[in-house]
Amino acid sequence: MAFLPVLWVFAIFLSSLWATGIGCVWLLGRVWYARAYACDPKTRGKGFLVSMLAFGALALGGAWGVLRGLLV
Template identity: 45%
Template sequence: MLQQLPALVVLLSVLLMFGTMYAAGKAREKHSIKAPATSGHPAFERAYRVQMNTLESTMLFLPTLWLAVHYGFAAWAGVAGLVWVAGRIWYALAYLQDASRRGGGFLLGMLGWAAVVLMAVTGIARTLLAG
């Protein structure tokens, strides 16, 4: 069961990205921000930044998750991945309300990502030293 956790984390990450895309689209519509504009109403700008920050963060997170899984840390990487997802959801919800409240979610997400990076580095180093 725990070996499958990273796959669930990837699915949750995709759903999170869809959710932020949806929120940005709804804010664009609500505040009449015509594409390709990326500024206008502050609520739209927050939603847009949440979407972009989530995409940026996910591009760092997913490769390190799969490196950690590949090098023998599937269960622990899955747990750390759930922490990352929870942090990113907290971050997104807080940022959409008030940008100054995003810090806690950002920190939790970074802790999850740091744990995955540590596992990936450990696995790669262990393999290189044994080789």
């Protein structure tokens, strides 16, 4: 639920190109997570890690972009 607002803030305040790339990494991580969960729930950790790292990058980048915009 929080993915889209974070993606949009990153795209608006930093780079839409990088937001697209990191968003695709997040999506691939979620697909990996879902497929691993369907096969064997114990193996879902790597997909979760990939998607959460992408989400964290978007969140931190978006926060940096907003702060940078406020300070200028």
